[in-house]
Amino acid sequence: MSVPPPITKLFTRHTLYRALLFLCALTGFGQMPIYKRYYLADIPGFGWLADFYVTRFVHYLGAALLLGLLAYTVADYLMRRRSIGSPSWSAWVRSALLATIVTSGIFFVAKNLAGAYFPPTAIIVGNLLHLGAVMGLLAVSSYCLLFGKGWTSDPGIHKPKRV
Amino acid sequence: MSRGSKRPTLSRRAFLKGGLAAAGLVAGAGTANAALTPGDDHLATLIDISRCIGCGECVAACREANRSEYPQPKKPFPKMYPPRAKVADWSDKQAVDDRLTPYNWLYIQQATITVAGEERDLTIPRRCMHCVNPPCVKLCPWGSAKQLENGISRIDSEICLGGSKCNKVCPWDIPQRQTGVGLYLDLLPNFAGNGVMYKCHRCHARVAAGELPACIEACPEDVQTIGPRREIIAAAHELAKAVGGYVYGEAENGGTNTLYVSPVPFETLREAIETGPGQPDLQPVKDTMAQANQLISAMVMAPIAGAAAAIGKFYAATRSSQEEG
Numbered sequence: 001m002s003v004p005p006p007i008t009k010l011f012t013r014h015t016l017y018r019a020l021l022f023l024c025a026l027t028g029f030g031q032m033p034i035y036k037r038y039y040l041a042d043i044p045g046f047g048w049l050a051d052f053y054v055t056r057f058v059h060y061l062g063a064a065l066l067l068g069l070l071a072y073t074v075a076d077y078l079m080r081r082r083s084i085g086s087p088s089w090s091a092w093v094r095s096a097l098l099a100t101i102v103t104s105g106i107f108f109v110a111k112n113l114a115g116a117y118f119p120p121t122a123i124i125v126g127n128l129l130h131l132g133a134v135m136g137l138l139a140v141s142s143y144c145l146l147f148g149k150g151w152t153s154d155p156g157i158h159k160p161k162r163v
Numbered sequence: 164m165s166r167g168s169k170r171p172t173l174s175r176r177a178f179l180k181g182g183l184a185a186a187g188l189v190a191g192a193g194t195a196n197a198a199l200t201p202g203d204d205h206l207a208t209l210i211d212i213s214r215c216i217g218c219g220e221c222v223a224a225c226r227e228a229n230r231s232e233y234p235q236p237k238k239p240f241p242k243m244y245p246p247r248a249k250v251a252d253w254s255d256k257q258a259v260d261d262r263l264t265p266y267n268w269l270y271i272q273q274a275t276i277t278v279a280g281e282e283r284d285l286t287i288p289r290r291c292m293h294c295v296n297p298p299c300v301k302l303c304p305w306g307s308a309k310q311l312e313n314g315i316s317r318i319d320s321e322i323c324l325g326g327s328k329c330n331k332v333c334p335w336d337i338p339q340r341q342t343g344v345g346l347y348l349d350l351l352p353n354f355a356g357n358g359v360m361y362k363c364h365r366c367h368a369r370v371a372a373g374e375l376p377a378c379i380e381a382c383p384e385d386v387q388t389i390g391p392r393r394e395i396i397a398a399a400h401e402l403a404k405a406v407g408g409y410v411y412g413e414a415e416n417g418g419t420n421t422l423y424v425s426p427v428p429f430e431t432l433r434e435a436i437e438t439g440p441g442q443p444d445l446q447p448v449k450d451t452m453a454q455a456n457q458l459i460s461a462m463v464m465a466p467i468a469g470a471a472a473a474i475g476k477f478y479a480a481t482r483s484s485q486e487e488g
């Protein structure tokens with residue numbers, strides 16, 4: 001982080017991942033009626049955050065892109081794991097949290113289809129899992145960002161390679 | 164009662180006089196054959212607007228039947244922050260009956276219209292439409308709103324935090340808030356939640372016991388008919404055809420379990436009714452839940468494309484490294 005990255009590095013998989021995480025978190029929290037109450041939607045350009053249908057649409061879009069990125073990353077890792085190295089402990093924690101988010105998120109998407117009836121307890125548990133894992137992921141990710149923790153245990157290997 | 168002869172063939176005796184049990188509609192009984200499309204196994208109501216005389220018996224019956232569930236807020240209310248969070252208090256205005264409130268889940272909307280050159284007063288019972296895919300239920304971030312398999316949507320006052328999201332996503336402004344009751348008082352009453360939301364639950368307990376919803380039973384004019392959704396849709400069209408009328412609620416918001424039949428087009432009726440908070444419109448409504456659901460195919464395709472891209476890149480890299488030797 002000491003050397004400023006060249007402009008091309010701004011469009012790496014990491015940046016895309018961070019952007020999608022931010023978008024999903026922003027629109028995800030928008031699923032709860034808080035942005036209006038806490039004046040966030042009053043900031044010019046943020047009015048759409050108070051429209052539940054818009055935030056839901058964007059959350060679904062962000063989730064789709066994130067799923068694509070995660071599938072790419074997992075497939076890429078599985079095929080090149082020898083040259084990439086083994087995951088760091090934080091990668092395991094983050095992957096587990098991501099898996100929880102994705103699973104509960106997919107459950108929500110199914111729940112929102114017509115003709116799907118789930119007991120309220122399942123929905124509440126799903127909510128707590130989704131929300132809890134999101135908060136956990138945001139916390140762990142901030143920690144990793146601050147302290148420069150990468151996804152692989154060998155920091156040398158983690159450096160982007162020309163593949 | 165000359166209009167009676169034009170009534171649909173739907174067996175009123177089965178549905179009305181014998182109650183739901185006689186009509187074989189008690190939970191499960193009517194759902195033996197799997198539903199082809201969502202809503203097929205739902206119970207729906209037909210509201211024949213031209214029969215309604217505006218007597219208000221249904222409103223009184225709803226209050227009588229559901230009074231025990233009405234909110235009993237504790238006062239003074241906890242102070243809420245930020246100041247934008249406003250108190251919604253109907254506890255001193257329980258008698259209000261010209262709109263929906265936490266104490267009035269059904270009201271009679273009035274319209275003066277001209278039918279065939281003749282001025283006529285129409286009265287329309289208004290309450291929750293019980294959408295086939297109800298956004299109030301599906302988008303409740305807390306799971307306190309639920310839909311029963313017979314199509315009834317209801318809000319659990321034990322769990323509801325009163326955030327009013329259900330009201331904001333409801334195309335008809337149905338759920339109404341009362342501050343000072345419910346679970347939020349035990350959590351962070353100053354910063355999150357604001358009471359409990361109330362609306363028609365189509366007398367779910369009575370229906371489960373094979374009885375009719377109170378408002379249907381009390382109506383002296385048999386304005387409402389209840390039955391399986393497909394039959395009610397057919398009956399609504401038959402009635403509309405017989406009287407040259409119009410149907411509302413079949414496709415609105417992707418389909419509801421409340422079908423109104425009006426002698427005049429709903430565009431005309433709309434202009435004659437008073438709308439506002441707690442006073443629902445009769446506007447066209449597109450399928451609100453469908454928009455985001457359309458993205459599901461993208462959610463299925465994106466991971467496939469992502470994995471394929473990684474595999475493609477891997478083989479391209481292997482080949483070029485082999486070529487390089």
Ligand code: HEM
Pocket residue numbers: 021022024025026027028029030031032059062063064066067101102104105106108109112126127128130131134301302303304305
């Ligand atoms: C990748 C797959 C994901 C899917 C399919 C998904 C889907 C959903 C859905 C459908 C909801 C609405 C809840 C409901 O209907 O009751 C929701 C809520 C939410 N999502 Fe996601 N989501 C995903 C990822 C994420 C991510 C990555 C974040 C944040 C980093 C996030 C944060 C939230 C939050 C904070 C909520 C609101 C809390 C709640 O209602 O539990 N989601 N998500």
Ligand code: SF4
Pocket residue numbers: 291292293294297298299300316332333334335336337338362
């Ligand atoms: S009319 Fe409104 S409150 Fe009733 S089921 Fe539909 S969205 Fe929910």
Ligand code: SF4
Pocket residue numbers: 224225226228229268269290362363364365366376377378379
């Ligand atoms: S169905 Fe029951 S709760 Fe709904 S308006 Fe009629 S009486 Fe009231």
Ligand code: SF4
Pocket residue numbers: 214215216217218219220221222271286288381382383384385386387
């Ligand atoms: S009881 Fe029947 S006739 Fe009287 S207002 Fe209600 S729906 Fe109309």
